[in-house]
Amino acid sequence: MQFSDIQGQEKAIHILQCAIQNRHIAHAYLFAGPEGVGKKQTALALAQYLNCAAPDLNTFTSCGNCPSCIQSVSGSQPDILMLEPDGASIKIEQIRTLLSKVSLRSYENAYKVIIINDAHLMTEQAANCLLKTLEEPTDNTVFILITAQVQNLPVTILSRCQQISFHLLSPSVIQDILQKLHPERQSQIGLVTALAKGSVSTAENLLANEEIAGARQEFYDLLMKLHQMRPAQIIGWCEQWDKNKKMVKALLELGQLWYHDALMVNTSGQMTLLVNQDYLAPLKSQKIAPQQLLQILQYFQTGMAQLENNASPRLIMEIVLLKTQAACTV
Numbered sequence: 001m002q003f004s005d006i007q008g009q010e011k012a013i014h015i016l017q018c019a020i021q022n023r024h025i026a027h028a029y030l031f032a033g034p035e036g037v038g039k040k041q042t043a044l045a046l047a048q049y050l051n052c053a054a055p056d057l058n059t060f061t062s063c064g065n066c067p068s069c070i071q072s073v074s075g076s077q078p079d080i081l082m083l084e085p086d087g088a089s090i091k092i093e094q095i096r097t098l099l100s101k102v103s104l105r106s107y108e109n110a111y112k113v114i115i116i117n118d119a120h121l122m123t124e125q126a127a128n129c130l131l132k133t134l135e136e137p138t139d140n141t142v143f144i145l146i147t148a149q150v151q152n153l154p155v156t157i158l159s160r161c162q163q164i165s166f167h168l169l170s171p172s173v174i175q176d177i178l179q180k181l182h183p184e185r186q187s188q189i190g191l192v193t194a195l196a197k198g199s200v201s202t203a204e205n206l207l208a209n210e211e212i213a214g215a216r217q218e219f220y221d222l223l224m225k226l227h228q229m230r231p232a233q234i235i236g237w238c239e240q241w242d243k244n245k246k247m248v249k250a251l252l253e254l255g256q257l258w259y260h261d262a263l264m265v266n267t268s269g270q271m272t273l274l275v276n277q278d279y280l281a282p283l284k285s286q287k288i289a290p291q292q293l294l295q296i297l298q299y300f301q302t303g304m305a306q307l308e309n310n311a312s313p314r315l316i317m318e319i320v321l322l323k324t325q326a327a328c329t330v
């Protein structure tokens with residue numbers, strides 16, 4: 001992993017590169033920020049760079065060819081230790097085993113880099129055990145704690161770490177990453193980017209989630225014929241989403257994207273900007289006036305807000321669709 005492989009986290013990477021340049025690598029970092037934005041990749045890039053035998057000091061690039069780089073890429077570098085939760089937590093035994101490896105002298109005076117993923121899942125005992133080591137740092141040892149829930153880490157741990165913040169990614173960065181990773185899913189990338197809200201891992205989950213893909217097709221089929229449906233049919237369709245908050249949320253988001261696309265077709269005609277690229281023909285054939293489309297988008301937004309306030313998912317879906325139908329048939 002190279003720093004140049006990570007997109008959209010220039011500020012975090014700049015801080016680390018300055019530290020490398022000034023030979024002021026901290027003994028403990030806390031990489032904090034949302035899921036799926038590049039924290040782990042950045043930790044791995046730093047670990048590989050610090051242990052590379054021939055790094056390029058101007059571009060902060062590891063050579064990629066030395067034994068350490070080859071082992072780093074394959075995940076077998078003995079001086080780079082990665083700890084993940086065991087089930088729902090990181091337990092004291094895991095930390096003890098980890099620390100026993102840290103006390104071994106590192107090979108060829110390299111850096112020992114210990115990456116603790118989801119560090120907020122450490123049990124209290126595990127955190128206390130780690131704290132003792134953080135309080136007495138050894139040379140050439142770097143701890144990198146990674147978390148999406150910084151508020152759930154003990155203050156004692158926080159005070160021992162230099163915090164580096166990671167941010168949500170812009171849609172263009174997500175789109176770029178997905179196009180490189182999944183060129184064969186081109187037609188879905190716009191949609192998934194819009195739903196991902198700045199996180200590559202959310203986008204990847206959406207691409208992998210067949211349930212959402214199936215529900216999307218069913219939902220869009222329904223929206224296309226909504227104006228012909230009887231209210232009883234709409235209510236009947238909504239029954240399946242009783243208490244299914246997760247899917248209703250996904251469907252309300254999809255509905256907003258659908259009607260937003262319809263609005264774009266109606267007003268700008270710029271087809272390349274549409275999220276639902278695989279539904280161009282039906283979107284073009286939608287005959288709903290812009291004023292009505294704006295009203296419908298408002299219904300979906302209200303539905304989302306009510307869902308957050310824990311109203312019944314099925315009921316929200318019914319109301320949104322019945323109001324949408326009324327707006328369609330004006």
Ligand SMILES: [Zn+2]
Nearest residue numbers: 052063066069
């Ligand atoms: Zn190297």
